[in-house]
């Protein structure tokens with residue numbers, strides 16, 4: 386059976402060029418980048434070249450790039466490295482758990498957090514960030530793109546608010562990197578997290594932009610790696626792979642690849658929306674079908690809601706999202722549901738709930754996230770399989786029969 390992978394926001398495969406770039410650094414160029422002999426120097430030079438590529442990717446100086454293990458570490462570092470007892474932290478209710486759980490931990494250490502709710506479309510209103518500020522607000526953290534809805538957040542406006550308030554600004558750029566152009570100068574942030582495995586690089590490696598002069602304490606201590614900002618022997622093959630992935634991502638933004646993916650996503654979305662009782666989570670009201678849309682605020686109604694090119698999040702009335710994920714998987718299609726398993730219990734997505742969906746609709750939502758290598762044939766296959774699976778499940782579903790609350 387041909388398999389179609391539409392879960393790129395969970396992780397992506399390595400591109401062949403990335404594997405090829407990494408290969409020598411596991412074998413003949415295995416040196417420790419801190420060693421002074423030739424083997425070490427070769428590894429060190431590879432890390433330096435990668436740092437220059439990442440500086441271009443972020444639009445920053447080489448010295449402002451810190452390599453680490455990925456998005457979770459960067460997000461945690463921003464919070465644990467900057468906040469101290471008595472500080473106030475402003476973030477949003479739709480962040481990744483790497484931010485939310487770190488904020489929870491900081492509550493035990495005398496840091497209060499305000500979680501700003503999104504508008505029903507999934508967009509964070511900059512005015513809501515402004516209203517959450519207090520004199521003791523030290524850090525604001527907002528994601529560039531949401532992993533579930535794909536909605537792009539107004540980080541530039543939030544950057545301006547942070548500057549006026551004299552607060553530090555962290556952007557979780559994990560889901561935006563490679564899908565939109567990163568420009569930390571334009572965004573006005575002090576810190577920005579990215580992760581290689583969301584952009585066709587290896588797992589367990591990432592980088593953080595740290596603006597020069599930002600007084601951040603390192604999470605890990607030990608050797609003086611990464612200018613004392615992240616101790617631990619450099620993962621040279623991973624760093625080389627991340628740099629190659631970043632180089633290819635910059636190309637994809639310019640050579641029409643991302644626009645092509647947007648076209649495929651739009652065709653997929655339009656095809657699925659032909660089914661009754663479906664609608665998009667995180668889109669404008671005009672795109673909603675099958676029922677009254679949510680009540681939009683003024684900031685949104687005057688601004689279209691931008692999304693990354695590869696993501697659509699769709700609700701299907703009268704069925705359980707999890708059952709649909711399994712049914713699609715059995716037919717060779719990999720997607721994610723609008724719920725997450727926490728300690729054995731299936732909880733509706735905190736992102737969709739914060740957007741105002743009720744539990745039933747949040748549980749009945751699916752995220753389709755296309756790889757940048759997706760094809761017309763992939764979309765055709767999904768558009769054949771989804772209606773069959775939905776029709777079958779609705780026919781047998783206890784939700785459809787009204788026996789589930």
Ligand code: PLP
Pocket residue numbers: 394395454455456457458460481483528530531532557559560580581589591
């Ligand atoms: N931030 C966002 C928005 C994410 O989607 C993810 C991964 O799902 C992370 C952070 C964590 O990144 P990593 O898997 O590299 O730890």
